[in-house]
Every structure is written in structure tokens, then in C-alpha cells.
Amino acid sequence: MNKGKLKNRMLLILIIAVITFSYGFSQRSKEAGQLNIKKIELGYPSPAIPFYHFRADIELPRESxxxxxxxVDxxxxxxTDLRRDSDHENMNRPPVSGRPPSGYSLSQDGTLYKDFNVTGWVxxxxxKEYNIRISVRMKKAVNASSDDTWITATRxxxxxxxxxxxxxxxxNYKSVILSETAGISRKNDPVEVLLAFYPDEAQQLMRDIRVVAVDPKTxxxxEVPSQVYDQMEYLKEDDMGPDKDGNPTRHTPLWMPTVTIRVAFLADVPAKTSKVFLVFYNNPN
Structure with missing residues (x-):
């Protein structure tokens, strides 16, 4: 075979390979579909989502x-937290089982989703403007595999x-939700909470703590009067060493070094309502 025919044959093989690859890529893209962000917005803390957040309504090309x-940026x-569109709830007084953190709203589980909303801490x-990218891994089983497909959209x-x-x-801040259940409007009622912190965020808790109430309408x-006391430190790390026979005891620690404090403050909560209080801390200045 002369060189000219060999070059033409190699070129033909290359063209066929490119067409085959392009067709396969097109088929996979078509099968994967697109992630549709129907609506996305930034929101204030509420009893259902007691932190500053984004909330996006998502539509997938198929159930998965x-x-x-x-x-974010x-x-x-x-x-992140997940909710199906059918999981309607009162944002100002959700059931306790639906408040984060909740195993019901993990960012991955073993059930099928198609239309849902996703919430994230921001x-x-x-x-100010923010670029929010949402990526969804579509899987055939709970465990990840090479056959999974990622689809992404940014707004x-x-x-x-x-x-x-x-x-x-x-x-940093922590969220506390107070719910009035007896039908009596509460005015300057004393509240005590026990809070836990990572040691590197708890250098001067006695000085830093500020408690603020979030008006559910406006x-x-x-800021409300508060008092911080009874600080305790549990700084010993979990022993992850092997047992006496040299076998690993566990791969995940059972506890982490922790600092705890008690915070008391005065709260106003109307009858049969819920209200968010934010506890700010970690001010290095």
C-alpha cells in the first residue's frame, strides 16, 4: 500500500472515530438532560430555615x-437541605421533625427526586450579588458509581x-428557635440554652456573645439582654489508636474537643408562634 492510500485510510478512520465519539457524547448529554433552576432567592432566618440562606426550586429531567x-462564589x-415540592409547611411554625438539622432533609438519601427545593447556608x-452553582449527581443506587451523571446550573x-x-x-452565629405552645404571649420570659463550640472558635466567649431576636415579619x-456563664472545656481528643492486638478500633472519632457555655436571655414570643434568636460569637477584634 502506497503512502497516499495509507494517509487517506488513516484520515477516514479518524473521521469515523470523531463522528462516533460525537454521537456518543450527544447521546449521553441527551440522556442526562439539564438541571432547571425554576426559582432561586436569598432569604432571611425563619423558624423553618433559621439562618441566612439561599433557597432554589429545582427540576430534574427524570426521577433519580x-x-x-x-x-457560593x-x-x-x-x-445542603432537600425538600420535595409536595412537602409544604408553614415557614413560621414548621413541625419539629422538619427543622434543620434533620435526617429527613439530608443532601443525599435513598429516595427518588424530580421536583424539589434545595437550601444552603449563605x-x-x-x-450584594452572589454566584450560586448547584450540582446534582444522578444515581441509580445510593452508593456512587462510574455510571452516575452530574448536571449543573449556575445563577x-x-x-x-x-x-x-x-x-x-x-x-459565626448559632440559631435558637423558641416556640410558644401554651397559648400565652410571652414577654421578657427568661430562657437558658446550652451551646457547644469548636475550641478554635471559642477563644473569648464570655466577651463575644451577643443575642439578637429576628422579627418574623420585618x-x-x-439585641436582647443576655448573660453567659458556666463555661466548660472538653479538650481531650478521642483515642483512635489500635487495640491490644493491633487492630483498628474505629475510623471515625466518637467525640471532638468541645467548649460549652450556658446563655440566658429574655425573650418575647407571641402565643402559638415561633421566633428565631441568633447567638453571635467569635469576634477576634
Missing amino acids: IIEVEAA GKVLRA RWEPG KVKAPEGVAVFSKDWK HELT
Whole structure:
């Protein structure tokens, strides 16, 4: 075979290979479909979602077991919550079983999803824009496999304006939900909570703690009188060493070093309602 015929044959094989690859890629893309973000917005803390957050309504091309990952301005969130569209609830007084953290709303489980909403923690600033990327791993089983398909969509979202947020000098906060169940409006009622912290975030808790109430209608924050006391430190790390026969005891620690405090504050909660209180801490300044 002369060189000219050999080159033509090689070119023909290359063209066929490219067409085959393109067709296969097109078929896989068509099978995967697209992730449709029907609606996405940034929201204020509420009893159902007691932290500053984004909430997105998602439609998948087909029902699937899924795993969800969300990123805000390129930073992947540690966790997200999932809810089906059919799981309607009162955002200002949800059932206790539906409040985060809840195993019911993990970012991955063994049930099928098609239309759902995903919620993620975002400490946004009023009027600022954020790029939110949502990725869904569509799976045939709970465990991941090479046959899984990832689909992704990104949206730019502007935060609400008009209501101030707490100072950024406080790097972290915890949420407390108080629910009035006896039908009696509470005014300046004393409340005590026991809170746990990672040691690196708890350098000066006695000085840092600030408690603020979130108005459920206007979303305005009001600092309330509070007192911090009874700080305890549990700094010993779990022993992950092998047993006497050299066998590993476990791969996951049973406990982590922890600092706890008790916080008492005065709360106003109208009868038969729920209200969010944010406990800010970790101010290095």
C-alpha cells in the first residue's frame, strides 16, 4: 500500500472515530438532560430555615436518587437541605421533625427526586450579588458509581436590601428557635440554652456573645439582654489508636474537643408562634 492510500485510510478512520465519539457524547448529554433552576432567592432566618440562606426550586429531567452540592462564589458549602415540592409547611411554625438539622432533609438519601427545593447556608450582605452553582449527581443506587451523571446550573442572585444585618466582626452565629405552645404571649420570659463550640472558635466567649431576636415579619434584628456563664472545656481528643492486638478500633472519632457555655436571655414570643434568636460569637477584634 502506497503512502497516499495509507494517509487517506488513516484520515477516514479518524473521521469515523470523531463522528462516533460525537454521537456518543450527544447521546449521553441527551440522556442526562439539564438541571432547571425554576426559582432561586436569598432569604432571611425563619423558624423553618433559621439562618441566612439561599433557597432554589429545582427540576430534574427524570426521577433519580441524587446527591446535591452547592457552591457560593466558588466556595462549596458543607451541607445542603432537600425538600420535595409536595412537602409544604408553614415557614413560621414548621413541625419539629422538619427543622434543620434533620435526617429527613439530608443532601443525599435513598429516595427518588424530580421536583424539589434545595437550601444552603449563605451569610449574605444586603444588595450584594452572589454566584450560586448547584450540582446534582444522578444515581441509580445510593452508593456512587462510574455510571452516575452530574448536571449543573449556575445563577447570579442579588441579596435583599433595606434591612440591616449583624456586624461582620462576629464571624459565626448559632440559631435558637423558641416556640410558644401554651397559648400565652410571652414577654421578657427568661430562657437558658446550652451551646457547644469548636475550641478554635471559642477563644473569648464570655466577651463575644451577643443575642439578637429576628422579627418574623420585618426581619429586623434587635439585641436582647443576655448573660453567659458556666463555661466548660472538653479538650481531650478521642483515642483512635489500635487495640491490644493491633487492630483498628474505629475510623471515625466518637467525640471532638468541645467548649460549652450556658446563655440566658429574655425573650418575647407571641402565643402559638415561633421566633428565631441568633447567638453571635467569635469576634477576634
